[in-house]
Amino acid sequence: MRRGERSSCPSPPCDTIERSGFNPRLSRREPSVAEHPSDTSDSRCDLLLSGGATITMDDERRILEPGAVAVTGDRISAVGSPTDLGHLSAARTIDCRGSAVIPGFVSAHDHLFQNAARGWGEGVDFRVWLPDFMFPLALNMTRDEAVAAVTMTIVEQVRTGTTAVLDHHYAGTDVETTLAVAEAVERVGMRGAIGRGLGREQPYPPSEQFDMMTAAIDARPAGSKVEVWPAPGDIIYNDQDFVAASVQLARDKGVGWHTHCSQYKTDPDVYLAEHGIRPVLWLHEAGLLGPDGHFAHMIFLDDEEVARAGECNAAIAYCPISHGVFGLGTMRLAELRAAGAIIGLGYDGAVAGFRNDMFEQMKMAVMIQRLKAMDPTLSGPAEALELATREGARFMGIDAGVLAPGKLADIAVVSLQGAHMTPRPAPVAAVAYSARSSDVQLTIVGGEVVFENGACTRVDEVEVRAEAEAAAERLIERLDLDLSVLRRA
Numbered sequence: 001m002r003r004g005e006r007s008s009c010p011s012p013p014c015d016t017i018e019r020s021g022f023n024p025r026l027s028r029r030e031p032s033v034a035e036h037p038s039d040t041s042d043s044r045c046d047l048l049l050s051g052g053a054t055i056t057m058d059d060e061r062r063i064l065e066p067g068a069v070a071v072t073g074d075r076i077s078a079v080g081s082p083t084d085l086g087h088l089s090a091a092r093t094i095d096c097r098g099s100a101v102i103p104g105f106v107s108a109h110d111h112l113f114q115n116a117a118r119g120w121g122e123g124v125d126f127r128v129w130l131p132d133f134m135f136p137l138a139l140n141m142t143r144d145e146a147v148a149a150v151t152m153t154i155v156e157q158v159r160t161g162t163t164a165v166l167d168h169h170y171a172g173t174d175v176e177t178t179l180a181v182a183e184a185v186e187r188v189g190m191r192g193a194i195g196r197g198l199g200r201e202q203p204y205p206p207s208e209q210f211d212m213m214t215a216a217i218d219a220r221p222a223g224s225k226v227e228v229w230p231a232p233g234d235i236i237y238n239d240q241d242f243v244a245a246s247v248q249l250a251r252d253k254g255v256g257w258h259t260h261c262s263q264y265k266t267d268p269d270v271y272l273a274e275h276g277i278r279p280v281l282w283l284h285e286a287g288l289l290g291p292d293g294h295f296a297h298m299i300f301l302d303d304e305e306v307a308r309a310g311e312c313n314a315a316i317a318y319c320p321i322s323h324g325v326f327g328l329g330t331m332r333l334a335e336l337r338a339a340g341a342i343i344g345l346g347y348d349g350a351v352a353g354f355r356n357d358m359f360e361q362m363k364m365a366v367m368i369q370r371l372k373a374m375d376p377t378l379s380g381p382a383e384a385l386e387l388a389t390r391e392g393a394r395f396m397g398i399d400a401g402v403l404a405p406g407k408l409a410d411i412a413v414v415s416l417q418g419a420h421m422t423p424r425p426a427p428v429a430a431v432a433y434s435a436r437s438s439d440v441q442l443t444i445v446g447g448e449v450v451f452e453n454g455a456c457t458r459v460d461e462v463e464v465r466a467e468a469e470a471a472a473e474r475l476i477e478r479l480d481l482d483l484s485v486l487r488r489a
């Protein structure tokens with residue numbers, strides 16, 4: 001069902017919710033190249049990416065081989081063949097022959113601070129891991145440790161071509177730490193939103209949590225390069241009134257909101273027993289399913305919940321590596337997309353998968369669907385790349401994810417020349433199946449090169465790594481873990 005035609009979703013339609021962040025009028029709308037005809041009348045541009053296999057992800061899914069992308073300011077100003085754009089005088093031209101030029105990746109769900117726990121708790125059941133390890137770790141983290149971990153994660157993510165992130169941050173949710181984390185994301189050069197954790201695991205009474213939330217959003221209001229959003233921890237384990245109040249605050253402030261839902265096999269039954277309704281059906285009834293809600297996981301949905309999520313164009317983060325690491329289950333990807341849900345791909349923290357690598361996520365996104373259905377015709381590299389780029393941007397409500405004039409210049413350049421690509425498959429399969437993080441040559445956010453020549457351009461990576469290492473060591477030492485259960489893999 002297309003947005004606007006839905007009839008049974010009580011959630012307010014997109015257009016009635018004022019969101020000034022991330023170009024809300026474009027939020028959830030199908031991107032359209034026709035709105036941004038190629039403007040090559042100006043003979044100058046700031047940056048020209050020329051000669052690469054240019055995978056536009058536009059409505060026709062055009063691949064220009066060779067292609068060229070011109071960037072002026074923070075936007076793409078022209079896309080075409082190198083000949084089409086040959087008249088442009090660029091302040092800088094980058095020769096992309098032998099590489100793919102693609103829209104930057106979007107991580108639709110993350111816990112950036114969890115870098116500090118990489119390797120810990122491998123092979124432990126999720127409902128033990130979370131309360132007995134991750135919550136104590138999060139609540140013990142100092143501001144400096146959180147910033148060190150988050151900075152390290154963002155460095156890793158721009159190295160894999162990621163240009164935007166939706167973080168769920170519940171380690172140090174005081175206003176100063178929340179803002180310091182947002183600042184860390186922006187310092188490395190990425191855009192996104194920090195979903196600040198709210199809920200019963202937080203060490204503040206509810207009214208204080210909302211006061212702090214308000215102050216944090218006001219400091220980074222809608223429209224900031226990195227916004228702050230309310231993020232109740234999990235629909236299953238928070239009071240309905242508390243969740244509804246969190247959403248109301250988001251709506252009052254014109255920002256999105258983020259939460260977890262139906263991630264673990266018993267979650268819907270736990271919710272049903274306590275509230276007499278399945279969680280996604282309650283979200284629907286309460287008008288919270290769309291368009292400003294951003295949900296992590298939603299693995300365990302029955303047929304009616306899939307239909308409601310689709311009708312409301314619910315934005316759902318699919319985290320295939322995390323789902324595999326914790327043995328959680330497999331999202332009903334094809335059914336949700338067919339129904340109308342908007343699916344992005346998320347890393348869900350470095351502890352869930354040991355590394356932030358969108359190429360690994362894309363491949364696994366397809367493979368676990370095929371394994372579950374025992375059907376190799378399901379999904380494929382084109383869908384994987386779509387989820388990681390175009391749909392990820394739609395999920396976030398950012399005007400990116402497509403290489404077309406007028407779009408934000410969030411771009412990655414990926415080498416197609418490794419031994420693992422010789423002979424080379426078609427460009428989309430080469431990127432979605434063969435490539436890996438170390439093939440990323442260039443990451444551009446809003447027209448600014450934030451990664452090139454093997455290094456981040458805005459931070460000293462040697463320093464960032466030393467700080468992240470030292471901070472994680474201090475934190476783990478303080479935790480006094482039960483090493484019979486939680487050891488380092």
Ligand SMILES: [Zn+2]
Pocket residue numbers: 109110111168260296348
């Ligand atoms: Zn998560």
